[in-house]
Amino acid sequence: MNTSDLIAQIAETTSRPKAEVKEILDAALDTIVAAAKKDEDVTLTGFGKFAVRHLAARTGRNPATGESIEIAATRKLAFTAGKGVKDALVLPKKPAKKAPATKKPPARKRA
Structure with missing residues (x-):
């Protein structure tokens, strides 16, 4: 997703014009950068x-x-x-697979 996709998605979600959303997004990013410049x-x-x-x-x-x-x-x-x-x-956990049942060898016959 790039900036224009983000703006379009926000505009659709909030029912606001894209120009207004772009202005708000630019202001938010500029504010973050200004704060970073001041540490x-x-x-x-x-x-x-x-x-x-x-x-x-x-x-x-x-x-x-x-x-x-x-x-x-x-x-x-x-x-x-x-x-x-x-x-x-977080990805949903997959259910653990059961180990295949092992066949028991046939019982020996006593003579």
């Missing part, structure tokens, strides 16, 4: 949490030449799914 977490209860993760500077290797390079410190936006999302994604 603030955004928690949507039942859905998940957007948090800024800080990656320290480190030494890496250029795969083409094998030369060591310095990788600068950076920040990234990470998403952690909430309980509601995790529960929605």
